Amino acid sequence: MNPDCALAVERSAARRADYRSWVAAMPDLDEDFDVACQRLVAKLGVGDYTVSECCLAVHRLTELPQVKALQDSQFLLDMKALITIDRTLTKLGALPPETLALIDDALITFFTPTSPNQVFPTPAQIGRKLRDICKSIDKTFSFRNSPQKDTYTFTDTGQRGILELNTDSATGMILDSYIKQAAKENGLSQADALKKLIAGSISPPATVILHTYQASDIDNAPTFVQGHGWTSQDMPVTRTRDLSSQPPESRSYIASELIRTYVEGRDGTCRAPGCNRPAYLCQMDHRVNYADGGATHPRNLASLCQHHHNMKTDGRAHYIMDPHTGDIVWLYEDGTWAMTEPTGPLAQKTKRWAQTVAQKISATRERAQQEAKEAQAAAEELRTPTSPQEDIPF
Template sequence: MPSTTATNSAAIDATLCKLGNDATEALERIDAEIARYLTASRPCQHLPSARAIRNKINALIAQEDESLSTQDSTEPEDTYHVFALSSTRSCLSAEYDSATALILDEHIRQTAENLDVSPAEALARLIKGEAAGAANVKLHVYRASDVHNAPAFVKAAGWIYPDVADQYCATSTRDIDAAATATSKSYSTPAHIGAFVEGRDGTCRWPGCSRQAHQCQKDHRIDFAAGGPTAASNLASLCQHHHNIKTDGRAFCIMDPFTGDIVWLFENGRWEYDEATGPLAPKAKNWVQSVGQAITRRRDNAHDDAKKD
């Protein structure tokens, strides 16, 4: 099994290759931001997952070069393929723009849930006309409302450039600031509180787990039956496997109700510090503000230069 350091290094290298060979200044700026992002601010703090690092670097690249984050106006050739895996199994592959791919994925997953089958089986039934498609697909986009030229975060896609975010035409908005402090009397997590928790966490909050938050349970740190509220300050995203470990008593967590940071305590006396990595985490919110300001300055300078010409 590859080490965490090797996996993270591979994630960094593969993502930075998008910039090409003639990007020395951009690489220097990105390198400084990555160093800040990966520098621990607490003892026993776990490194961000490879997924979180890729999302971060993609966002940094988008800030440096808009062309790398916008969708092509023409469809690439040969984006649909069928290839054999074995004598009895084959695979279908298709490529779409990010918005279309995410919407199709939601259709497939909702159909799979409704029929209690796998996503692959749901896709087959949809194509063969044996199942009706999901009627109400929602694409959640996290974007600051008080920052001009703010980038946006789309689940499963990561950070996207402002101009691309504008293409995700939102038909409704949700007050995430209100959801941050809301409390429900129900055990089940309401949609608005769940959206905040997913946006804050980014991934499963077990140190090193990269399972995306929207695929995780909303776990009550203090059990609901013991008086623990259904509120963001008492909820954390945990995948089924790590939720079971916590439920079995093999690990205990303490959460900072303001930042969402978690200290994990283990049976052998070891402990680890885990920071939230989602678009609503404190570090991400501060970064979004600085990115919005940088984009605004660059566009203002480009406008002034165009007027001189």
């Protein structure tokens, strides 16, 4: 929060008041939840669904002590953001303490600004970050359960039919790419493309390309799949390129495929404050115009969606960029400014997070392997017959 901005101070006070009112309204853990919700509906004048979601969101913070401490002191998260956190984590079911600690660490890093006037993540960005965390650590749960089999089901609702294929995420991403590519090549909707592919009315694309990012110097590093996000699944790779450093400058106005891939991987989304447009759907903007001597190089390129690219072109907003970190400071006509960080898989903060996730996966693998060995040894001991010559003590 900018203490010099009256509007920011007012919004902070509103978040504080709203959060504290829900903390004060929290029912006892041994109280009947439905009865408590009805009681709060009458007191607060809001619906029972809102009461339920807000109470569950506040209680979730007890499992995330670092985030709770930040919220109790800074009140950076509004109730919509807290509900987003709870909804996402609820889908994972009961989580072991070490996994909750990893999520707590990742969120506190995500929420902690590194520069003045840094734009705080929106609820949508928080939800996407949490989903990425959950998808990245999903492999840590698979060691405790037998692999799931692929399933296909058809449901007839009377008026509509629903076809559902449940498969691993890597296969799902590849099939999704085939459907999208077939739709594009044949001028069809994705639904029509899928129907015609299954019926054999059109031929599947010869190849599809999935751009993935994975650290080569970290064991068990999660993989970022463009258009899908993070996954712990092993993705098939046919060609690799080294993006550990910035690619060389292009002499052309149009960024080379390697430069564009690097910038998209660094930025993650459009670099305007609060914009969630994926970088691969954005334009490559020359911060210093190419005609004015600006280089076609990552240090002078940023991902901007059409809307924010137009704002920059029209002179309604300008930005300066740190050529090493990719941090951007936006300057506006009224004299205000705001800072955004890159959030893609090649961003420095994301690299550190990916290493933490990889360490978690490795540790869980080692623990699961040790538990399996101990279980196998115990089973072997039970199967070992007792020699009849031995004295058996009672």
